[in-house]
Amino acid sequence: MSSLTDGIIDIAMRSAEVVPDLPVTFAKLSLLDWMTCAIAGVGEPLAIRLRQMAANEGGRPLASVIGGMRAPPRMAALVNGATSHALDYDDTHFAHVGHLSVGIYPAALAIAEMQDVSAEEMVTAFLLGAEGGIRVGMTLGRAHYNHGFHQTATAGAFGATLAAGRLLGLDQRQMRHALGLCATRASGLTSQFGSMGKPYNAGIAAANGVECATLASLGFTSADDGLMGHQGFVGAHLPGGIEAASRSPECASYLFPDNKYKLHACCHGLHPMIEALLSAKEASGLIFDDISSFALSTNPRWLAVCDIKRPRTGLEVKFSYNWLAGMTLRGDNTGDDRLFTDSLAGDAALAGFAERISVTGDDNLTDLQARGEIRLTDGRGIPVWFDLADPFAPEVLAEKLQRKSSTMIGDTSSVIWDLHPRLGQLGARDVAGALLAAGADGQAVNG
Numbered sequence: 001m002s003s004l005t006d007g008i009i010d011i012a013m014r015s016a017e018v019v020p021d022l023p024v025t026f027a028k029l030s031l032l033d034w035m036t037c038a039i040a041g042v043g044e045p046l047a048i049r050l051r052q053m054a055a056n057e058g059g060r061p062l063a064s065v066i067g068g069m070r071a072p073p074r075m076a077a078l079v080n081g082a083t084s085h086a087l088d089y090d091d092t093h094f095a096h097v098g099h100l101s102v103g104i105y106p107a108a109l110a111i112a113e114m115q116d117v118s119a120e121e122m123v124t125a126f127l128l129g130a131e132g133g134i135r136v137g138m139t140l141g142r143a144h145y146n147h148g149f150h151q152t153a154t155a156g157a158f159g160a161t162l163a164a165g166r167l168l169g170l171d172q173r174q175m176r177h178a179l180g181l182c183a184t185r186a187s188g189l190t191s192q193f194g195s196m197g198k199p200y201n202a203g204i205a206a207a208n209g210v211e212c213a214t215l216a217s218l219g220f221t222s223a224d225d226g227l228m229g230h231q232g233f234v235g236a237h238l239p240g241g242i243e244a245a246s247r248s249p250e251c252a253s254y255l256f257p258d259n260k261y262k263l264h265a266c267c268h269g270l271h272p273m274i275e276a277l278l279s280a281k282e283a284s285g286l287i288f289d290d291i292s293s294f295a296l297s298t299n300p301r302w303l304a305v306c307d308i309k310r311p312r313t314g315l316e317v318k319f320s321y322n323w324l325a326g327m328t329l330r331g332d333n334t335g336d337d338r339l340f341t342d343s344l345a346g347d348a349a350l351a352g353f354a355e356r357i358s359v360t361g362d363d364n365l366t367d368l369q370a371r372g373e374i375r376l377t378d379g380r381g382i383p384v385w386f387d388l389a390d391p392f393a394p395e396v397l398a399e400k401l402q403r404k405s406s407t408m409i410g411d412t413s414s415v416i417w418d419l420h421p422r423l424g425q426l427g428a429r430d431v432a433g434a435l436l437a438a439g440a441d442g443q444a445v446n447g
Contacts, residue, residue, distance in 0.1 A: 004139055004234075004248040005227050008132035009175045011251050012162035016124045023254040025394050027127040028423055029401060030091055033261055034084055034101040035416045035435055036405040038066045040337065041086035042439050046196040050079045050203070063110040064432040068440035073110035074210045077160075080106035082203030085152075087337050088318050089408070092268040093130075093259045094367045096137035096155060097145045100130045100259065103156030103205030108163040109435075110210055112428035115167055119426040125163040127256055129209075133159020134255045136227070139234060141246040142301055145190065147239050153188020153201035154237065158227070160209020168217045180222025181212040183233035193267075193305060194316040260368070260388055261397065263404060265337035266318040269302040272370035273321060276386035277328045283374055283382055286329060288349060293356045294325055296372040300361030307359055310351070314340040322354035329353075329374075335407055412438050 041047055047067065054071045061070030065079050084090060085102040093100050104126050112122035137155035145151055161182040165175045185208045188201035216222075227233050228242070235242035249255070264274050273296055277283060298306075298321070308320040317323045317340050327334055327350065344350070365371060368388035373381050392400065398420070405413035415438040419431065 007251040038084035044086040047083040066439035077206035078203040081206035085199035085202035096134040098151035102202035106206035107160035107209035129163025150188035156205035157186035157208040164213035178216035180226030183226030269306040276384040297362040326353040
């Protein structure tokens with residue numbers, strides 16, 4: 001049996017009493033941020049279509065679906081996962097190479113609500129599932145992502161399985177079978193970026209976690225080690241096979257506090273550039289006519305994700321250095337998702353400025369760094385630089401996320417953030433009820 005499989009099972013079954021406070025604090029903030037993103041996405045076309053599918057299929061209404069309905073846990077996880085990733089405004093863990101909350105929290109909430117456990121138990125299950133998912137993502141590494149696989153859906157499905165399995169009370173043997181089943185179910189491609197298929201990937205991860213853990217609880221069996229064994233998931237999904245896998249990180253520490261949160265409504269790979277431009281005081285007040293060119297250097301892996309030169313839709317704008325650079329420099333509020341309409345992709349001023357922008361990869365930069373130079377028409381150059389790696393203190397992050405929530409969902413944000421000081425006294429069903437009510441309000445507001 002592999003050390004990775006054994007290790008993530010051990011993490012998922014860890015006693016809550018030994019889990020430190022700091023990662024739990026961040027996991028609670030991630031819950032509230034995830035709820036905000038889900039409510040904001042409730043009116044998106046993909047969310048409406050998924051709720052239509054859920055209504056058509058029916059089934060036992062055991063779990064809450066954002067938008068004001070109930071469905072079986074697997075379907076609720078699918079709809080909630082995709083809905084919460086619809087705006088691409090959720091958190092990112094760069095070592096994992098993916099979005100943790102949108103794949104794992106929908107699975108954890110669906111099972112926690114069905115099992116009627118406490119909110120604390122749900123948060124702990126999410127955290128430990130995320131710790132396992134991070135390690136799977138790190139083992140797969142960038143080669144898996146660069147080959148075309150979306151770690152949010154692939155590695156994330158294993159995290160969702162661990163969280164759901166913990167809440168269902170699986171023993172070690174059952175958890176191993178659940179992971180083996182997940183190995184044959186986990187899927188998701190980066191070719192879907194810019195379409196409804198990308199958020200659907202997050203829903204797939206959550207639904208797979210619920211399905212695989214549930215089957216294991218019913219006695220369903222799988223390969224002994226579907227993750228790292230012969231022709232297992234890692235070997236089959238890496239160029240070069242199992243020998244190309246990165247070394248599995250040790251399991252004693254907690255990696256989730258390295259999670260990063262979006263304060264701009266676009267792919268996280270664009271955030272270092274946006275912050276670099278915003279922090280350049282000399283660039284404040286510039287207009288496009290003042291700028292002859294902007295040269296940006298970024299980590300090369302982002303070139304396959306965020307470098308859509310001429311976006312055709314609002315979704316594609318969220319993956320375009322050229323458009324976001326122009327929006328930032330002219331003072332657009334990149335934190336307001338309502339700006340990202342299809343008409344924005346046809347903005348003539350942004351299209352013209354995009355011709356002056358060059359983007360190149362630099363292996364010396366991390367995923368969290370951006371370096372560039374704004375060249376002015378008078379010949380002067382303004383260097384720009386930013387590194388997202390510097391962490392926020394929990395209280396600072398809470399303030400920023402609450403402000404983001406208010407921007408995204410208005411007065412409805414109070415329903416979510418009123419939970420924050422009371423999570424220790426609430427049940428998972430209380431959290432689901434708040435999400436159901438707030439999501440219904442969001443649906444009414446968003447049409």
